[in-house]
Amino acid sequence: MLSSTLLLLLLCGPLAATAIIFLLPSRETSLRLVEGVHLLSLVVVLALTIEILRRILAGAGVSAFGDWFFVDALGAIFLGLIGIVGFLSGAYSIQYIRHDLHAGILDARRVKIYYALFSLFIATMLLSVISNNIVMMWVAVEATTLGSAFLVGLYGQKTSLEAAWKYVIICTVGVAFGLYGTVLTFANGSEVLGNAEGAILWSTIVSHASALDPMTSKLAFVFVLVGFGTKAGLFPMHAWLPDAHSEAPSPVSALLSGVLLNCALLVVIRYYAITLRAVGPEFPQMLLMLLGGLSIAVAALLFYVQQDLKRKLAYSSVEHIGLMALGLGIGGPLGVGAALLHAVNHSFAKSLLFCGSGNVLMKYGTRDLRSVKGMLRVAPISGLLLMGGALALAGLPPFNIFVSEFMVFVAGIQAGYIWVMILCGLFFTVTVGGLIQIISGSVLGKSPESLARGDVGWRALTPMVILFALVLAMGVNVPRPVSALLQDASAIVIGEHASIAFTTPWQFWSGEGADGNAHSRRIVTAAGTASHTETNQ
Amino acid sequence: MLSYTLVNGLAGLLIVTSQMVILAKTSRDSAKFYAIQSLVLVLIFLTLAKIQGNEELYLWSVSAFITKVVFVPLVALKVFGKLHDEKLGGGGGLPPILSIALSGVVVILCFVVVLGVSLPGAASIKPALAVSLAHFFLGLSCIVTQRNILKQVFGYCLMENGSHLTLALLASGAPELVEVGIATDAIFAVVVMAVLGTRIFQKLQTLDARQLTSLKG
Numbered sequence: 001m002l003s004s005t006l007l008l009l010l011l012c013g014p015l016a017a018t019a020i021i022f023l024l025p026s027r028e029t030s031l032r033l034v035e036g037v038h039l040l041s042l043v044v045v046l047a048l049t050i051e052i053l054r055r056i057l058a059g060a061g062v063s064a065f066g067d068w069f070f071v072d073a074l075g076a077i078f079l080g081l082i083g084i085v086g087f088l089s090g091a092y093s094i095q096y097i098r099h100d101l102h103a104g105i106l107d108a109r110r111v112k113i114y115y116a117l118f119s120l121f122i123a124t125m126l127l128s129v130i131s132n133n134i135v136m137m138w139v140a141v142e143a144t145t146l147g148s149a150f151l152v153g154l155y156g157q158k159t160s161l162e163a164a165w166k167y168v169i170i171c172t173v174g175v176a177f178g179l180y181g182t183v184l185t186f187a188n189g190s191e192v193l194g195n196a197e198g199a200i201l202w203s204t205i206v207s208h209a210s211a212l213d214p215m216t217s218k219l220a221f222v223f224v225l226v227g228f229g230t231k232a233g234l235f236p237m238h239a240w241l242p243d244a245h246s247e248a249p250s251p252v253s254a255l256l257s258g259v260l261l262n263c264a265l266l267v268v269i270r271y272y273a274i275t276l277r278a279v280g281p282e283f284p285q286m287l288l289m290l291l292g293g294l295s296i297a298v299a300a301l302l303f304y305v306q307q308d309l310k311r312k313l314a315y316s317s318v319e320h321i322g323l324m325a326l327g328l329g330i331g332g333p334l335g336v337g338a339a340l341l342h343a344v345n346h347s348f349a350k351s352l353l354f355c356g357s358g359n360v361l362m363k364y365g366t367r368d369l370r371s372v373k374g375m376l377r378v379a380p381i382s383g384l385l386l387m388g389g390a391l392a393l394a395g396l397p398p399f400n401i402f403v404s405e406f407m408v409f410v411a412g413i414q415a416g417y418i419w420v421m422i423l424c425g426l427f428f429t430v431t432v433g434g435l436i437q438i439i440s441g442s443v444l445g446k447s448p449e450s451l452a453r454g455d456v457g458w459r460a461l462t463p464m465v466i467l468f469a470l471v472l473a474m475g476v477n478v479p480r481p482v483s484a485l486l487q488d489a490s491a492i493v494i495g496e497h498a499s500i501a502f503t504t505p506w507q508f509w510s511g512e513g514a515d516g517n518a519h520s521r522r523i524v525t526a527a528g529t530a531s532h533t534e535t536n537q
Numbered sequence: 538m539l540s541y542t543l544v545n546g547l548a549g550l551l552i553v554t555s556q557m558v559i560l561a562k563t564s565r566d567s568a569k570f571y572a573i574q575s576l577v578l579v580l581i582f583l584t585l586a587k588i589q590g591n592e593e594l595y596l597w598s599v600s601a602f603i604t605k606v607v608f609v610p611l612v613a614l615k616v617f618g619k620l621h622d623e624k625l626g627g628g629g630g631l632p633p634i635l636s637i638a639l640s641g642v643v644v645i646l647c648f649v650v651v652l653g654v655s656l657p658g659a660a661s662i663k664p665a666l667a668v669s670l671a672h673f674f675l676g677l678s679c680i681v682t683q684r685n686i687l688k689q690v691f692g693y694c695l696m697e698n699g700s701h702l703t704l705a706l707l708a709s710g711a712p713e714l715v716e717v718g719i720a721t722d723a724i725f726a727v728v729v730m731a732v733l734g735t736r737i738f739q740k741l742q743t744l745d746a747r748q749l750t751s752l753k754g
Contacts, residue, residue: 135711139718146725153733161737162749165686168733172693172726173680179700179719180673184654187707196710216654243752 004064006055007071007130010048014123017041021116026109028101035094038115042090045122049083052076057481063132067201070132073488077340078129078266081347082259084470086122088463089254089351093118095459096251096358105155114154114249120147121255128263132201137267138175138182141231144260145171152248152256163240163247170240174230178267181223185274188216202270209277217278224271225287231264234325235295238318242302245314246367250358253310257317258351262343265324272328273493281331289329293420295322300427304434309367309442310357312434313350316393319431320346320401326424327408330415333498337490338407341502344482345400345474349392352467356386359456359464360442369438374447379455385464387443392471394435395428400474403504478503541588541661547581548665548702551672552640555695559679560633564620564687568613571694575605578698581665582705594709597716601701604720609694609727616731617687622744630683640675647671662706669706673699684746686737690730697723 020037024030052062056076063070071079097114100106106114124147128140145168153164189199192211198204209217230237245253275284299319306312320342327339357367359382364372376383392399405428412421455461474482483502491497501507554574561567579602586594631639644667651667676695683689704711704719738744 133715135708135715136718139715139722142722142726146722146729149729149733153736156736156740158740159751161733161740162751165733165737165749166752168726168730169680169689169693172730173677173696176673176693176696176700180670180703183700183704183708186711190708190710196708196712200711200715213654219650219654247752 006048006052006062007064007069010045010052010126010130011069011123013044013048014041014119014126017119018116018123021112021119024112026112028108031098031101031108031111034112034115038090038119039094041119042087042122045126046083046087049079053080053481053485057484067203068133068136069130070203071130072203072492073485074269074340074492075129075266077344077485077489078262079126081262081344082122082125082129085258085347085351085467086125086255088467089251089258089355090118090122092254092355092358092460092463093249093251095457096249096362099362099456100249110154110156113150117147117151118252118255121151121252123147125259125263129266132203134182134185134200134202134205137202137270138179141178141228141264141267142172142175144263145175145231148248148252148256148260151252152244154249154252155247157247160247163243167240167244170237171231174237175227177223177230178227181220181225181227181271184216184220184223185271188212188220202274206270206274206277209274212274212278214279217275218283221271221275221279221284222287225268225291228264228267228271229291229325231260232268232325233261233264233295233318233321234291235298235318235322238295238299241318242311242314245317245354246308246310250310250354250361253313253357254351254354257314257354258347261317261321262347265321265343268325269328269493273495276331276493277495285329285331287329288325289417289420292322292325292327292329293424295319295325296424296427300430304430306434307369309360309369309372309438310354311367312369312438313353313357316431317346317350319427320350323405323408323424326420327411328493330408330411330417331494332411332415333487333490333494333496333500334407335411335415336493337486337500337502338404338411340486340489341478341482342401342404342408345404345471348467348470348474349389349399349401352385352464352471353389353393355460355464355467356382356389359386359460362456362460363451369442372442373445375443377447378451378453381455381461382464383443385461385468387439388468389471390435390438390443392475394432398472398475398504398506400471403475403478406505407502476504477507541665544581544584544588544662545664545668547577547584548668550577551581551698551702552644552668552675555672555675555679555698556637556640558691558695559630559636559675559683559688564617564685564691565614567688567691568610568617571613571691572606572610574695574698575601575609578702579606581702585705585709589709591709593711593713593716594705596713597705597709600717600720604724605694605698608724612727612731613687613690616735617690620687620735620738620744622685622738622742624743624745630679630685630688636682639678640671643674643678644668644671647674666703666706669699669702671699672696672702675699686734686744686746686749689746690727690734693726693730694723697726 124143131137149168153160189205193199233241299315303315324339327335392401395402395405486502557570558567579598582598647670648667673696676692679692680689
């Protein structure tokens, strides 16, 4: 199949599903058909994503529509997340939404709207990660807000409508800043290239970035960081995030936190790559470290004081996006690669926990941690999965978050930011305290006598078990294809290729690095050192 | 003879009309003033198209006329006309004198920023560029200072007009499809906000943003 066909099918699949679901009647009898179309579209997206990843790993290019759409190693990482997490949270939706329908929380019409908008949301996120046209990139990120706003306000309650309103206003305003950054970059590129066709493509701009006007590039990066940083949930533009993530249906929260934030971060990373080449590393890295560090500090403290499980998880997302920004700000192949690996790891762990919060809602009917007690006794498998997710999020080995957090800290210390990393370590300790509260009270505590025993159904548990397996697998052994993608992706960002194996510490110690022992050793020695790098361009 | 002086002059008129949108007593009046402002924007596009001999900008003028002078004000008149918060009225924002003073400060600051930008192709349109940036921030200040959520929607529309003008000034060579994408997003944004605003009013019987404070912390 031609690569251009692959990308068009990838977009058309979920869009077609949206149209078909909207056309189906809003009756409970049509529910199975709606679910079928929904699942089929997600399976198609997953299958196409896997095929695209296979081609990228084989070194083949994937592009379409005159290079307006393309997938490189950097985009492939985020595309993979949409495929995997989109499919698993979509599969989880089946049981969750059926529960809401039977409980009278949703009616058949809203269930139909839910599934139609779910596919639309997936399509807009796909568009954002495969856009090479910088204006289309902006259009796609803006469209993710519009596609998901009604998902956030689906329940129609006072709080969910309020969350949806804040989400739309803050994100559209924020992303409007992104448009300014986009236009400035395009104008800057047009001056250098002398033609508009080339200046609209990210791949062309980045290859000519060293000739861009430095002042305009700096201004554009500030606008982009504020704009897309709002959508990524970076402090101080994060105000929409705790409300939207807590009020949305849990599978949507998983998508918002596990995928959407990463899509916005990808756009920031693409402009980071341009700015690095245009003005050097100091300016963009300083801004990213500043916003990343502040996000970690503020989110850690707010995380600790929350009593609402989903709100707690939402603040944790701000904290982890902050860590990714910090890794990018530290820079070098290890800092950037660690940030990208953390994006993958956080996506799996947070989706697992948001699905877990859905199980809590199905069993207890509340997200208030003061009322959610003894999950392990009430719903044992859900309890174990929730506990596993919480331990992973706390950064404990052998789970995946530990690996990428460890890499960011190593990168920071090697780059000389010892005090910054110590401070971040302290804030992450505060988060561990909050997660232990969840485990000791809500998972292990004494369950209410009146609550019926018995777990939620297999339709909800299976996707969570797969997510947990991914969390564990990525913590035990970073697969070679993932490590290879991370190497290539960090090379795309910084413009230099470094032979760093992105492995777990135990792979490193046992000499099972992706490219053998010699490369594995470089995990702790190569960050930012020119001696191990070779110019890529 | 059309010149960039006319473009810069019309851009200045955008600031005046933006104040009319912000300070209007009712959202229906804001919608009408927004239509007038969008007409000024279309005139700027037409002037730029004539000066530069740019075919794309003629198309932009047509699409901006349809979407901003006709469609968005019609949606606003039809949807917002049914929503009226007795307690809040059309106000809830800054007093007129403060609003006008703020716009002056914003315009001056934007001039300072734009003077620092080195884009040879944009030298003759720097006043218009500064106004477009200022217009964007005036829209933002409208969203931040207005309590009426419908006025916040108009604040977004003002921001969008500002960025649209910047786009025309700096990126008029961009393919038409790009402009269509941006315009489509802007229309959907207004429609989504209008639907959400209506649902909030039906549920809470208020348009006051300060009443939307259940979610805290």
